[in-house]
Amino acid sequence: MTSYITSFGQSLRKFRLVSSVSLAFVSAFSGGATAQNSDAETRMAFVVGNASYGSDMLPNARNDAESMSATLQTLGFDVTLVLDATQEDFTRELQEFSKSAAQRDAGAVLVYYAGHGVQLGGKNYLIPVDANIQDVDTLVSESLHFDQLLEQVGSSSAFKMVFLDACQNNPFQDRIDHFKAGLAPPPDVSGFLIGFATQPGKVAYDGAGNNSPYASALLSHLRAPGQEVLSVLAKVNKHVRKDTGGAQVPYVQFSVKPEFFFKPGPEAEQDLEGRLWQLSARQEDPELIGLYLRRYPEGRFAEEARSIIGKGNSSPGTARSENPENVSSLEDAIWTNALDSRNKSLLEYYIERFPNGPNVDQAKQLVSQMASDNPDNMTSAELCRKFATHPNDSTVAFQGVSLNRLADNATAAINACQVAIQTFPEDAHYKALLARAYAAVGNTDSAIDFYKQAATAGNTRALVSLGLLYELGQGVPKDLSAAREHFEQAYQNGSADGAINLAVSLYTGTGGPRDVQRAITLLEYASSEGAARATFNLGVFAKEGIYKSPEQAVEYFELAAQQGYAEAALAAAAIYDEGFHTEKSPRKASELLLSALTADRGETLAKITAEALSWSRDTIIEVQSSMKTAGYYEGALDGLPGPLFNRGLELWRLYGGSVSGKSAG
Known part of the structure; x- marks a missing residue:
């Protein structure tokens, strides 16, 4: 049959995908507590949202805590919610919670804190709303020491998680200048998994909408079915990076075996x-x-x-x-x-x-x-993200849009992004989004200006976009060396998109010396971050004998298919259909073909329909059998495609693989 596997040069040049995350996991596991979920386990959560600091309001902290409380309740947690905690409230409620968790022999204990937090001398302090901090002494006496929180919660034998969305700018900089930015990693996390909104010493954003980037990411991924906690936090990491253009990188420390599932059960078959x-x-x-x-x-x-x-x-x-x-x-x-x-x-x-x-x-x-999904009720910052987010930076909240759709909303996008920049001047991502809005309407000079401003701040989307402009010579002199430099910086800042484009440059030798091995290493990185096209290209490398072995090509194609790339599913199906360096399996080929139908906008449906005769008879019979079971096919199991076969494929694409009761006629 006709192979669906394109050449490496074509595939790598064609496919560019971002999955921007640099996992900052630090494990100190030495055989401590293990979380084994059971339906009967007691789950308890202590959620604090400190927002009302006098004139220094953090409105999202309250929203974050309330949203986290409600979401955790849907996951079976018994939640203690404390809003605008004074020092007395904070201390009393924490003590009572810790005592109750121990008495009830909780299987899982979670603490979430949103509000002001600072570090001094390598120690972290969570700030109550009534703290009157004038100097170092009052900081120590009127704050809750993070070590104290760990000590209180640590008395429980449960699987213990602490999430800190507390890395705000120093709120006392007019009085005390000894603080460092952000929070410090605790020296001892024995028995805990601790998630920080951003890396040690860095500052996290409070957020433009109802929630901070970190809270929004947690809320978006905690309910992912069948996902172990580190897998969830990896998705949170990617989400925050996309949402901030790589400026904020969540950080995790743990010394427990992280076998905890927020939502136990099988993983979802569909996205x-x-x-x-x-x-x-x-x-x-x-x-x-x-x-x-x-x-x-x-x-x-x-x-x-x-x-x-x-x-x-x-x-x-x-x-x-x-x-x-x-x-x-x-x-x-x-x-x-x-x-x-x-x-x-x-x-x-x-x-x-x-x-x-x-x-x-x-x-x-x-x-x-929840924030409104009606543009009439959105803030300028939310509108900027809704209208101008790049498709490769899509999150649960903001799906990302094509340049054509952005052009249709360009005036609204430009106006919203301009206001967002004025409101959040420290967040360079809005400059990158404004640049993209200008690019959509052909205002190349303004686009390049704002891309450069955002790139100077290290924004990954701006760096990749500028690199592509230099590569193509659009609005700037064509400069392949400059393009490579921008891709390199984007990769160094954690962008899988930058890694893939840099791999192209290194493999082809454009913009500098050729380095095939480093190109492979970059694709491995991007693949590990969920970039399906990078995974696909590793499969092409393997098929061609450039990377690992031809026998392993199908593994990469199947992984890319799981990551949502339809052409990879076709490539894997072709291997099983042909028996290319693997045992023939019409059943697996059929499963992959059918899964590919729902992974794109209909291109796979058109391709399979047009080229059905190029597949083996046994594979077509397997497809017919699956469609008949689902109620989509009334023809014979004869391995011969035709109108009934094509209609079955259409119904499978429309309704999925479960029996739906839809007529195949």
Whole structure:
């Protein structure tokens, strides 16, 4: 059959993806406590949000704490929420919480603190709202020592986690100049996993919307099903880096075996977009499909969504007369999707659709805490991110947009980003977003000006974009050496996007000496950070015998497929179909082909349909069998593609692999 594996030069030059995270994990594990989740374990959380420091308000600290409390409750935590804690409140509530955790033999204990925190002499101090700090002595006497917090919580035998979103600028710089920026890593973390909003000695951002970048990332990923805690924190790390252009890098220390799952069970088979789409498509409810389009206006299924709405075949309320068992299952699916994606509109839909549902009160609480997804109710900083975020920097909250869509909203984006820069002058990422908005409308001079300003501050998105402009000679003289330098700096600042582009330069020898081995090392880094196209190119390297061995090519293609890259699924399917340096497996080939259908905007569907005869008969039979089981195919299991086969592929793309009751006719 025709191979779907492109040459390395073509694939590496073509595919550029960012997955910007530099894991800052420091392990001191020596066989201490291990968290083994069970349904019966007691989970307890102590959540503090200190916002009202007189004239020095931290409004997001309160929002962060309230949101964290509500989310942890959905994960089975018994939460003690303390807002605007005085020193007396802080000390008393912490003591009572620690005593209760020990008495109840809690299996998991979590502490989250949002508010002011400072370090002095390598020690960290959390600041109560009533602290009257005038000098070093009053700092020590009127703050809560972080070591004291660890000592109190440490009396529990539970799996213990502490998350500190407290690395603000020194609020007492007009009185005391001995403080260093940010917090210090504690010398002894025995029995704890401690997460810091940013690296030691660095300053974290308070945030432009309802939540800080760190809180937003935690809230977005704590509910990821089947993810062990370090996997969750790796996603948090990437999220924060994307949200800040690499300026803020969360940091983790632990001396426990981190086998804790916030949400035990199997990992989700689909990503958040795929899950919302399949829920919407199966219901054929225009309101749900409209919610999908609001969240993913350029999503993988946007064309199908607009087509379904345009046909007007359904009306709000479709499938609402289902039997009670199905209604209960639907309610649970909507509730889970809304929680996992932090989708305010979907939560509001849940409240409207199930006014007497068991989760309505909790849904109302969560809705009151979430930022609006209506542009009319967003701050300028949120609008700037909504309109101008690069697709490779997408997060749960801000999906990222193409240049074409950005051009449609360019005036609003430019105005919003200009205000955001004035409001948050220390956050260079808004300059990078403004530059992208200018680029979308062809104002190259202004785009380059703001890209350069953001790049000088180390912003990874600006560095990569400038590198590409130098590489192409757009708005600046073509300079391959300068392009390589910008990619190098972006990589040094943790950008997988920069690493991939630098790998291109090193492999081809453009902009400097050729260095194939370092190109491979850079691709390995980007792959480890979840960059599917980097993983795919390692597979191409392996297939060609440049990296590892041809036998291992399929492993990289399958991993890239798991990371969401459709062409990698086709490449792996081709290997199993052909038996290229591996045992033939029509079943695996079939599974990969079907998984690829929902991983892009329909390109794979068109390719499989057009080239179906190039696949082996046994693989086609496996595809037919799977589609028949799902109710999408009524033809014979004969290995011969045709109209019924093509229609089955279309239905699989629309509704996914579970039996949906949709007609195959």
